[in-house]
Amino acid sequence: MSYLVLARKYRPKTFGQMVGQEHVVQALSNALEQQRLHHAYLFTGTRGVGKTTVSRILAKSLNCQGPDGQGGITATPCGVCQACTDIDAGRFVDYTELDAASNRGVDEVQSLLEQAVYKPVQGRFKVFMIDEVHMLTGHAFNAMLKTLEEPPEYLKFVLATTDPQKVPVTVLSRCLQFNLRPMAPQTVQEHLAGVLQSEAVEAEPQALRLLARAARGSMRDALSLTDQAIAFGGGALQEAAVRQMLGSVDRTHVFRLIEALAAGEGRAVVEISETLRLNGLSAAGALEEMTAVLQRMAVAQAVPGHGDAGDPDHAEVARLAALLPADETQLLYTMCLHGRAELGLAPDEYAALTMVLLRLLAFRPAAATAEAEKKTLNAARPSPEPAAQPVRAPQATAAPVTPPAVSRPAVVASSVVSAAVAPVAPPAPARPPGQVLPVVDPPARAGATAQSPRPQPAGDGAVVGVPVRQQPESRRDASAMPTSFVPSEEGDFWYATVQALVAAEAITALVRELALQSQLVARDEGHWLLRVERETLNQPASRERLQAALKAAGHEVAITIELGPVNDSPARRNAAAAAQRQKEAEDIIQNDPFVQQMMRDFGAKIVPGSIKPI
Known part of the structure; x- marks a missing residue:
């Protein structure tokens, strides 16, 4: 005789033998005892929680005939009558199980429903059990809707699925749904x-x-x-x-890991990780076990004395809970929980496990707090340099000044401290000729300057200090930047040349911007002089690429670029042409008789910016 596996040998035969699903057993038992039977049942839940078992027990309860053959509908089937034994053996003619995973089409469902018109042969009810019902096609669901809603009085539907979200709501509304829970x-x-x-x-x-x-x-x-x-x-x-x-990780390794993390021993953490690698233990299992232990530690910290004292790990969990603060326990739990997702991303899961453990060690709140306190103390500690000693010297040598009623003590103090700490100012960085602008007092501050003298630096330069908020922005005079272009003979030639390069895509990006924003000032045989307004455009790489593009277009020239005002560039010509087209389009709309009539009769207005040239 062949061996019968435990999962089949100990499959429950009655509701009393079922474990972990008391809410379903109670509801079905009461319904059977009170004869309040629904025509369709839907059992949902994960694999192995008893969906098919409940279906078979329900079928036996509906068709049980009792040991003497005189029984009726009952919540405790006898298990010895012909109906009960045949259902357990899978040969009861009035109990049909359909696997929707392999029979999911409309033809299979239609073939099943054709049997619904015939009354039971042996039993009291016909029971159609459809397993994994969510695998049926949409047409198959539609084919069974009418029969599922109003079946014959002798027909019962039992549906089972692991994914009720995929079952249409039209089917769910016709069934009595029971959710079988995972067992503790x-x-x-x-x-x-x-x-x-x-x-x-x-x-x-x-x-x-x-x-x-x-x-x-x-x-x-x-x-x-x-x-x-x-x-x-x-x-x-x-x-x-x-x-x-x-392949489970021994809790001893987990306890050692948590203890090493609590003590901040990085060497011990790495050694335990290598031990897990050498023993071939699962990295994901290690993090899972750590998560379970840390969860119990958090509960022990929040509710002292909670837990099963008979558990062999109870004492060790309580000891570790006393070693770690509650915030560190929560942090370790979160990192272990999210660290499991990183194992599949790394080429070596043990290397990823080591990184997760080291991250737990690096981001300990206590270590971070100590480091912050250390930095704060170092920052607050006075500098040992002798330059910090003569802070009062500038006050003794400075000319006596009577401060006004409203003064700026913060600015004066900062100037004094700067002069004391750094008595010798570093040399100013070299600037290109023509780019150094003098720092002068704004005209608005002329009156205030006469009344409130400012401290002068120890030097021969006549530079007046200006507060930061009133420092004038270093930029060109707006009047020096022309807003429109002045056509020139060289500009016509340069515009045609640049347009040809742009159309042929010979210049792109910064090189194209350099050509569009520049003005051809002069040209002779073998040399062209260009002018741009912004120094950022005058880059050696852009200049060389523009020269190479001109050479490819037949202009064997060397170009030189200078900085200055530009009043005739291809970009200004394009902007002027666009402005002209915009003005012509607005004139056309404003001079249109129909538009003028609408504005005159109905007070219509043209929305600014809504007119676009075609």
């Missing part, structure tokens, strides 16, 4: 203990705890992992063997 690890562990006791298999509680956590709420996964663990351990469940099978 403690519930899974208790059920596994009962199953292994029935199988006479020795198991350590810590091994069952690992299997329950690895199942992640699925009882079928837990039983399948238990089968694998029994085979791996040779008929017994030992914690070390189960941990090795699952």
